[in-house]
Amino acid sequence: MNKNPEITRRDFLKLASKAVLTAAGLLGLGGLFRFLDTQTEPSPQTDFDLGLPAKYPLGSRTVLADVPALLVHSLGGFSALSLVCTHLGCTVESQVDGFACPCHGSRFDLKGNVSRGPAGKPLNSLKTAITSDGNLHLYTS
Amino acid sequence: MRRYFLLAASLALLLALLFVAWYEKLHPKPVPLTPTLTGQVEYCLTCHSDLAQISNSHPVQTFGCVLCHSGEPLALDANLAHSTMRGGSNPSDFSVVQASCGSDKCHSGTPESYSNHIQRATTSIQATYAGAIANIMFTFGVQPDLTARLGIFSVQVPGSTSGITALAAFDPAQETNPYVKAFGQNCLTCHLSAQPMPGSVYFRFTGCAACHTPTQSADRTSTQQLQSSQIHKLTTSISYTQCDTCHNRGNYDLRSITFTPRQDLPIDRLHDYYQPIAQFTSCEWMLDCVDCHTRTEAMGDGNLYSSKLDIQYIQCKTCHGTLTELPQTRPLTDPNDLAFRLALINPVVDLKLGDTILVTGKNEPLWNTCVLPDGIYQLVGKATGEVFPFKPVMGSACTQNGTDQTSAYCHTCHSVTR
Numbered sequence: 001m002n003k004n005p006e007i008t009r010r011d012f013l014k015l016a017s018k019a020v021l022t023a024a025g026l027l028g029l030g031g032l033f034r035f036l037d038t039q040t041e042p043s044p045q046t047d048f049d050l051g052l053p054a055k056y057p058l059g060s061r062t063v064l065a066d067v068p069a070l071l072v073h074s075l076g077g078f079s080a081l082s083l084v085c086t087h088l089g090c091t092v093e094s095q096v097d098g099f100a101c102p103c104h105g106s107r108f109d110l111k112g113n114v115s116r117g118p119a120g121k122p123l124n125s126l127k128t129a130i131t132s133d134g135n136l137h138l139y140t141s
Numbered sequence: 142m143r144r145y146f147l148l149a150a151s152l153a154l155l156l157a158l159l160f161v162a163w164y165e166k167l168h169p170k171p172v173p174l175t176p177t178l179t180g181q182v183e184y185c186l187t188c189h190s191d192l193a194q195i196s197n198s199h200p201v202q203t204f205g206c207v208l209c210h211s212g213e214p215l216a217l218d219a220n221l222a223h224s225t226m227r228g229g230s231n232p233s234d235f236s237v238v239q240a241s242c243g244s245d246k247c248h249s250g251t252p253e254s255y256s257n258h259i260q261r262a263t264t265s266i267q268a269t270y271a272g273a274i275a276n277i278m279f280t281f282g283v284q285p286d287l288t289a290r291l292g293i294f295s296v297q298v299p300g301s302t303s304g305i306t307a308l309a310a311f312d313p314a315q316e317t318n319p320y321v322k323a324f325g326q327n328c329l330t331c332h333l334s335a336q337p338m339p340g341s342v343y344f345r346f347t348g349c350a351a352c353h354t355p356t357q358s359a360d361r362t363s364t365q366q367l368q369s370s371q372i373h374k375l376t377t378s379i380s381y382t383q384c385d386t387c388h389n390r391g392n393y394d395l396r397s398i399t400f401t402p403r404q405d406l407p408i409d410r411l412h413d414y415y416q417p418i419a420q421f422t423s424c425e426w427m428l429d430c431v432d433c434h435t436r437t438e439a440m441g442d443g444n445l446y447s448s449k450l451d452i453q454y455i456q457c458k459t460c461h462g463t464l465t466e467l468p469q470t471r472p473l474t475d476p477n478d479l480a481f482r483l484a485l486i487n488p489v490v491d492l493k494l495g496d497t498i499l500v501t502g503k504n505e506p507l508w509n510t511c512v513l514p515d516g517i518y519q520l521v522g523k524a525t526g527e528v529f530p531f532k533p534v535m536g537s538a539c540t541q542n543g544t545d546q547t548s549a550y551c552h553t554c555h556s557v558t559r
Contacts, residue, residue: 013148020151027158041173041182088246089177090203103198105485107476116476118254 050136053078063094069126069138070094080126080138081112087119099123168217176205183207183214185222196375198486209241233349235263235294235334242349255479257443262333262349264298265441265452270332272448274311277328280395281320289447293332298445305445323398330400331387338400345386350375352439357382359524361408377431377487380524381414384430389416411559420548422457422555424531429524433460435505436483456546459501460510460518462533463543470512471504472497480506489521 007015048067056062056078062071068083068091083099085092090103098115099108107116112123127139171184185206194201199209207214209232216222228234232241238259243249250256266272269292278284278291292308299306313325330338333351337343344356354372359380391402407413414426424433431439438453446452462468473480473496483506484492490509492498499510499518510520513530520529534541541551 013145017148017151020148020155024151024155024158027155027162031158031161041175044175044180084177088203090200103200103203105482116481118256118482 044140046139046141048138048140050138052134053130053136056136061094064138067126067138067140069140070099071128071138078128078130078136080128082124082126082140084124085119086114086121086123087117092123171217174201174205176201176208177203179205179208181205181207181214184217185210185212185214187217188219188222192373195373196486199375211241228348231346231348231350231354233353234347235268238263238348252443255482258349258440261437261441261443264296264443264445265333265439266446266449267439268333268441269293269296269308269445270311270329271305271308271445273328274324275447277321277324281318283316283318283321287447289445292445293329293334296445298443301444303444303446303451305447308445320398327399328393337386338402340402342390343386345383351386352379352383353377355380355383357386361410361413377483378489378524379429379431381410381429385414388430389414389419392416411557420552420556422552423557424460424529426557428520428529429522431523432509432520435501435507437503437505454502457548457551458534458543458546460499460507460520460531462535464534464537464539464541465543467533467535468518469500469502469504470497471500471506478506480508483508487523489523489526 048064050056050064050071053073056071056073058073058075060071060073062073063069063083064071064080070081070083072079072081083092083094084090085101085103085106087101087104087106090101092099092101092106092108098110099112101107101119104118105116106114106119108119108123109115112125114120114122129137129139131137169187172187172190173182173184174186175182183205186201189206206212209227211227211232212225213222216224226232227237227241232238239249243259245251245256248256248258249260262268269289271289271292274291274293275284275287275289279287284290289305289308291311293311295308295310297307311325313322313329316322316325329335330343334347336347337345342357345351346354346356353375355374355376356372357380359382361382389403391400393399394401403416405412405417411426415421433455434453435455438455441452458466458468460468473492473494476494480498481492484490490511492508492511497512499507499512501507507520509523510518513519518531518533520531521527522529534543539554
């Protein structure tokens with residue numbers, strides 16, 4: 001019996017082929033998984049979880065920059081106004097007496113009605129609701 | 142032999158996969174942007190995130206890049222991404238401007254909404270060059286009068302109130318008159334579709350960007366040389382140096398039918414503004430061209446004209462009045478007054494309801510002026526922000542004949558010596 005077996009050229013070639021094939025297979029599988037896992041760009045978010053309603057005390061007007069929207073808590077409950085200008089879609093800025101579009105100068109009063117063009121339509125009202133988890137949600141569509 | 146072949150094939154497969162992985166690594170991770178106006182994702186910011194926003198009126202989050210520039214929005218290879226861009230780096234070139242800057246919400250709306258910019262600009266005398274062409278045709282006996290018949294491109298304005306409803310395309314190759322032919326070869330470098338002449342002082346883009354994209358420093362003493370790829374800006378704050386990429390750079394010689402560039406190269410404003418032979422007043426060189434010449438004068442009013450004299454109407458009395466009349470003014474009582482919109486785009490003044498501004502004879506707002514409480518007037522430079530107080534002629538020692546408003550007449554007493 002050979003106590004110090006030397007690897008034969010045939011075995012080496014077999015082993016090397018298997019190793020290379022395994023590496024190529026793993027690389028190929030990785031590429032395949034990456035391909036199958038590719039995500040298309042996600043659709044724009046339309047449901048925003050604003051957390052507990054208590055974060056927004058009565059009388060507050062909170063600008064939600066990532067929506068963008070203005071959340072108003074009045075005696076009538078929660079309401080929200082889109083801060084997307086109805087002219088071309090720029091984000092309007094909240095001011096003391098209403099909203100101003102920095103792009104083309106449209107102005108809106110505190111209720112979102114147009115007070116100066118070129119915008120022709122009022123700012124959109126957005127739906128709010130308190131869901132079963134107790135959180136306040138805002139919906140942009 | 143079979144073993145060697147198997148090993149070689151396995152190695153080739155592995156190397157091919159490694160090459161693909163390496164090639165993938167070369168591409169940057171895409172940076173997505175979904176502009177509000179299009180709602181379609183685009184990857185332009187992957188490479189262009191360092192590009193300055195073109196103007197406050199065109200925020201990238203709202204407009205993105207593709208709406209104006211076109212191109213392949215999802216391509217990460219520069220050549221592919223840029224392969225279908227409109228107008229190369231200049232989507233405002235008149236050959237593509239309608240597709241780039243048009244739509245009724247943007248710049249091809251109605252006169253009533255002050256958004257018919259493309260219709261006005263493409264029919265303006267600076268675009269059609271109809272005045273220069275008509276002058277040459279008349280001078281060399283090709284047409285019987287100075288009425289424009291030809292333009293750089295054919296254009297129709299069926300309802301034109303100027304009496305000219307259409308221009309045919311001027312084609313120098315078809316001209317038999319040698320002077321007109323030479324004019325076509327040597328003198329068509331300064332209309333809005335023409336590529337500029339070689340030389341940094343002539344450097345400008347075409348189309349809207351010829352005026353609204355600053356390729357010239359406002360200060361000739363600046364050593365900064367702008368490269369076209371670095372300029373991503375649209376503005377109504379237009380320095381005289383931008384206007385001078387075409388104007389005041391030399392003269393057309395009717396004997397040789399060539400353009401003769403001015404030879405002096407001054408870097409100070411007083412000597413640079415106008416050619417050495419020109420006569421002018423203080424306000425003509427201290428202000429910028431756009432401080433007096435209105436949007437209608439520069440960009441036209443949508444009608445076709447035979448000469449710039451038919452569209453330019455600002456006179457000294459527009460701001461200074463005459464001995465018997467104060468300049469026309471208008472209190473700003475309507476929040477939709479055009480003056481507010483123009484002032485918003487170039488906020489060198491903070492106009493408010495109740496302010497009184499000067500207006501032209503055609504009721505165009507000179508929105509960068511105001512009437513001060515003590516009865517004198519003030520103009521703020523649109524390009525410099527500099528404040529210029531000025532007084533009316535009425536009550537002054539001026540002995541003018543108020544009906545003569547030619548520049549030569551006023552220059553008799555008020556020209557600047559340099």
